[in-house]
Amino acid sequence: MLAQLEQLKQKALWELENIKDAREVESWRVCYLGRKSELTKILRSLTILPLEERKTVGAYANELKSSLENNLDERKKTLEKVQLTTITRVAGIDITLPGRPIPIGRLHPITQTLKEIFDIFISMGFQVVEAPEVELDYYNFEGLNIPEEHPARDSMATLWVDYKAGGRPILLRTHTTAADLRIMEKLKPPIRAINAGKVYRYEASDATHSPMFHQLDGLAVDVGITMADLKGTLYEFARRFFGEDRKLRFRCDYFPFVEPGAEMAVACSVCQGSGCRLCGNSGWIEILGAGMVHPRVLERGGYDPEVYSGFAFGMGIERLPMLRYGIDDIRLFFGSDLRFLRQF
Numbered sequence: 001m002l003a004q005l006e007q008l009k010q011k012a013l014w015e016l017e018n019i020k021d022a023r024e025v026e027s028w029r030v031c032y033l034g035r036k037s038e039l040t041k042i043l044r045s046l047t048i049l050p051l052e053e054r055k056t057v058g059a060y061a062n063e064l065k066s067s068l069e070n071n072l073d074e075r076k077k078t079l080e081k082v083q084l085t086t087i088t089r090v091a092g093i094d095i096t097l098p099g100r101p102i103p104i105g106r107l108h109p110i111t112q113t114l115k116e117i118f119d120i121f122i123s124m125g126f127q128v129v130e131a132p133e134v135e136l137d138y139y140n141f142e143g144l145n146i147p148e149e150h151p152a153r154d155s156m157a158t159l160w161v162d163y164k165a166g167g168r169p170i171l172l173r174t175h176t177t178a179a180d181l182r183i184m185e186k187l188k189p190p191i192r193a194i195n196a197g198k199v200y201r202y203e204a205s206d207a208t209h210s211p212m213f214h215q216l217d218g219l220a221v222d223v224g225i226t227m228a229d230l231k232g233t234l235y236e237f238a239r240r241f242f243g244e245d246r247k248l249r250f251r252c253d254y255f256p257f258v259e260p261g262a263e264m265a266v267a268c269s270v271c272q273g274s275g276c277r278l279c280g281n282s283g284w285i286e287i288l289g290a291g292m293v294h295p296r297v298l299e300r301g302g303y304d305p306e307v308y309s310g311f312a313f314g315m316g317i318e319r320l321p322m323l324r325y326g327i328d329d330i331r332l333f334f335g336s337d338l339r340f341l342r343q344f
Ligand code: DAH
Pocket: 174, 175, 176, 177, 217, 218, 255, 258, 288, 289, 290, 291, 312, 313, 314, 315
């Protein structure tokens, strides 16, 4: 029986050596190692042999089995290599070269900041709405108590679009407050809405100015809304965005579309309020304008100011990451320099 096994080994190995492709490998396996193979039969019939013979034949047969299995694995690997080199030659590419890494992108720092602010206001019950960047003069100015010749127009140098819709002038919105009347026209109270995006001003760019930048505006309209609601909302926002301990300052200011108007500042992150170059020695950095929605604006939005009241606020976005990370040039955000953007 040993001789039979030896013969089997020679035959099997010789055939394996001459195999050329994967399909033949499989039939070889079935033939020599499969359930119905000669070797399997011998292994099964061991029990009928006398003890001594069983030991020697059994040991040899088992050894042969693992040797055939090892040779089979080796042969498969060699054939795979041959196949790869053939593909490489035919397709003219070297598929054995390591792959090129796929660069993984990330959100722009402005988008990251907006998402962070959205999350805070959403958790306070605000919904996020969208409004056009190309806007009618009415929504950007007139409707917000800023008629032609109003000095507030000077502070918002406007980019006009060379086209009038039904005779009405069109512009690139100079602030996201332009969404307020649209929101009032569309939604029903209680209104709690924020909108954010690009705004445009006809200005030369320098370290702190850009003809395009980002703003976020919030609006709440309901029965019985007071200045206390405005302050509570903005203080909660500032605590969550700047941290519990950051000092805040709330003062009167003027904006044509609110009455009374206010501005909020946070203690300077560099000098903690003692005064430095960043804060112009004041110790404070203004971050937003706000106020109670002007009765005329409420009226235009379709609300009786005797019944309804509301608050509004608006802030520039670039400033926030600039303060947080000590970025000293607004143009970096829009320069597409990956060395800058990859840091966020
Ligand atoms: N739109 C103003 C600006 O661009 C900022 C602002 C002030 C927005 C007061 C408001 C507000 O909603 O109530 O300077």
